[in-house]
Amino acid sequence: MAAxxxxxxxxxxEETFFIHKNIISSxxxxxxxxxxxxxxVTRNLKIILHDFPGGPGSFELVTRFCYNNxxxxxxxxxxxxxxCAAHYLEMNETISGSLNLLEQTKKSIEEIKFWSWPELLSxxxxxxxxxxxxxxxxxxxxxxxxxxxRLVFTSETSxxxxxxxxxxxxxxxxxxxxxxxxxxxxxxxxxxxxxEDLANILTPSLVKQLVKSIVLYKFDHGVSSxxxxxxxxxxxxxxxxxEKLEILETVIDCxxxxxxxxxxxxxxxxxxxxxxxxNVKKIHRNILERMIGSQLDQSTLDNLLVPSPHGSNYLYDVxxxxxxxxxxxxxxSGPGVPISEFTKVAGLIDSYVAEVAxxxxxxxxxxxxxxxxxxxxxxxxxxxxxxxxxxxxQVHTGLSDEEKTSIFxxxxxxxxxxxxxNHLTQNAKFPPRYAALALKGQQLKLExxxxxxxxxxxxxxxxxxxxATETKNDEMREQVVIYAEQVVPYEAKExxxxxxxxxxxxxxxxxxxxxxxxxxxxxxxxxxxxxxKSKSSRQTSAKSLPRLCS
Numbered sequence: 001m002a003a004x005x006x007x008x009x010x011x012x013x014e015e016t017f018f019i020h021k022n023i024i025s026s027x028x029x030x031x032x033x034x035x036x037x038x039x040x041v042t043r044n045l046k047i048i049l050h051d052f053p054g055g056p057g058s059f060e061l062v063t064r065f066c067y068n069n070x071x072x073x074x075x076x077x078x079x080x081x082x083x084c085a086a087h088y089l090e091m092n093e094t095i096s097g098s099l100n101l102l103e104q105t106k107k108s109i110e111e112i113k114f115w116s117w118p119e120l121l122s123x124x125x126x127x128x129x130x131x132x133x134x135x136x137x138x139x140x141x142x143x144x145x146x147x148x149x150r151l152v153f154t155s156e157t158s159x160x161x162x163x164x165x166x167x168x169x170x171x172x173x174x175x176x177x178x179x180x181x182x183x184x185x186x187x188x189x190x191x192x193x194x195x196e197d198l199a200n201i202l203t204p205s206l207v208k209q210l211v212k213s214i215v216l217y218k219f220d221h222g223v224s225s226x227x228x229x230x231x232x233x234x235x236x237x238x239x240x241x242x243e244k245l246e247i248l249e250t251v252i253d254c255x256x257x258x259x260x261x262x263x264x265x266x267x268x269x270x271x272x273x274x275x276x277x278x279n280v281k282k283i284h285r286n287i288l289e290r291m292i293g294s295q296l297d298q299s300t301l302d303n304l305l306v307p308s309p310h311g312s313n314y315l316y317d318v319x320x321x322x323x324x325x326x327x328x329x330x331x332x333s334g335p336g337v338p339i340s341e342f343t344k345v346a347g348l349i350d351s352y353v354a355e356v357a358x359x360x361x362x363x364x365x366x367x368x369x370x371x372x373x374x375x376x377x378x379x380x381x382x383x384x385x386x387x388x389x390x391x392x393x394q395v396h397t398g399l400s401d402e403e404k405t406s407i408f409x410x411x412x413x414x415x416x417x418x419x420x421x422n423h424l425t426q427n428a429k430f431p432p433r434y435a436a437l438a439l440k441g442q443q444l445k446l447e448x449x450x451x452x453x454x455x456x457x458x459x460x461x462x463x464x465x466x467x468a469t470e471t472k473n474d475e476m477r478e479q480v481v482i483y484a485e486q487v488v489p490y491e492a493k494e495x496x497x498x499x500x501x502x503x504x505x506x507x508x509x510x511x512x513x514x515x516x517x518x519x520x521x522x523x524x525x526x527x528x529x530x531x532x533k534s535k536s537s538r539q540t541s542a543k544s545l546p547r548l549c550s
Contacts, residue, residue, distance in 0.1 A: 005496035015056035015127040024329035053084035053130040074108040076119035080127040080139045148213040204250035211254040221262035252284045265298040293327025297341045313361045325373040342378040357392040364403040382415040414441035
């Protein structure tokens with residue numbers, strides 16, 4: 001035994017191998033260098049290898065290579081081990097004209113595109129057991145590139161997979177039709193067949209590499225985002241707090257690399273709620289807030305009702321919603337943004353304001369910040385804001401005059417409906433001058449309505465007279481003239497206190513006139529509709545008559 005095995009090799013303190021000095025040194029440059037440094041010592045030779053990649057299992061593969069005259073079967077299940085071991089032991093010298101172990105393993109790994117899916121997964125999984133090294137990272141990169149290429153090929157050959165253009169629809173919002181349901185479910189399963197395979201293998205660092213490869217190969221971002229959400233949920237079950245933090249921050253970083261239109265807003269809110277519980281770094285929270293804010297028009301009221309942070313005085317995290325609005329406005333700052341997106345967000349924020357208004361701990365400055373978060377042009381109506389302010393004033397009875405004035409001034413009284421206007425005139429919490437502004441707004445609305453009436457150039461209505469052009473409807477003329485005579489501009493009074501009684505009487509008169517004018521307007525619109533139908537029928541019947549003479 002001593003004549004054949006004259007060297008003792010300790011691998012990572014886990015196992016000891018007895019090998020022949022000349023055989024091992026002829027293939028391993030690192031061990032040969034150690035022998036050269038210890039010339040003269042011929043007995044009790046011992047080598048201790050620390051952090052050897054793959055441990056005793058990999059070293060056993062190396063000894064088989066050495067004892068078999070530089071030959072070994074290299075396959076997807078051992079290529080990664082042999083490559084890292086060859087790097088570690090410096091097995092890069094050609095012996096007897098045959099390729100060294102390093103060259104053989106590199107050549108084998110170049111054939112990775114021909115490996116099967118299970119072989120790829122096995123190579124990826126086994127490589128994770130290796131000590132982090134340059135050679136190990138090379139294998140990871142090659143495996144991940146091959147994985148993504150395989151996914152791209154699969155998606156291209158599976159036309160039934162759902163498109164990623166609508167991330168919410170990809171969550172299996174199935175039709176009631178059974179065939180459609182079966183088709184969508186099949187498409188969803190085809191697009192997500194690989195989720196579990198990779199989620200069980202990949203570490204957070206490898207997930208980052210995977211997503212970078214996905215972006216490079218232009219793989220479906222919608223499917224990729226769903227994988228990231230799946231990865232976070234599946235890996236959270238048995239993860240430690242530190243592992244959860246790493247997983248979550250990795251998922252947030254990866255989501256930010258994808259096209260934001262392909263990322264589900266609903267799932268982003270789910271990630272946000274988890275992130276608030278594990279206290280992610282501020283930079284990752286900002287990334288998440290920016291992603292949510294950029295598609296705030298896809299959110300719902302339930303999404304926004306996030307509980308306030310521990311130690312805060314108010315019920316919901318209002319500052320978080322203000323950040324969402326800020327990022328939404330930044331993302332929509334360019335030209336060509338559909339007004340419908342602003343209108344939708346305005347309705348959402350108005351509902352949120354009404355929801356948080358009853359909170360007795362909500363400060364006036366924060367409440368006002370919510371009301372003024374969006375530009376005035378985003379709202380067609382201020383009815384919801386008015387009702388929210390009314391609730392806020394009922395709950396917060398100790399506001400100063402300055403705070404009340406700021407709240408009153410936040411309303412655009414010209415954008416109140418007649419119902420809200422009528423309510424405001426009887427609302428004791430609002431000073432009379434604001435009721436006057438509301439009625440003045442209603443009066444201007446009606447004036448603009450009549451001024452703008454131009455039904456196919458049938459008549460034109462200047463501010464105080466009616467000029468008929470193509471109709472002899474005396475009743476309509478009389479009603480509009482009456483309206484014109486009733487419109488009396490209201491001049492604001494500077495001294496509200498001294499003329500309070502006059503103001504109330506004037507308001508009552510204006511309120512009555514507004515109601516009467518609305519009735520006139522509705523009646524006129526009905527008559528106009530009848531005129532249009534009558535003229536249309538006459539034209540149709542005339543065209544249908546035969547030509548008796550040419």
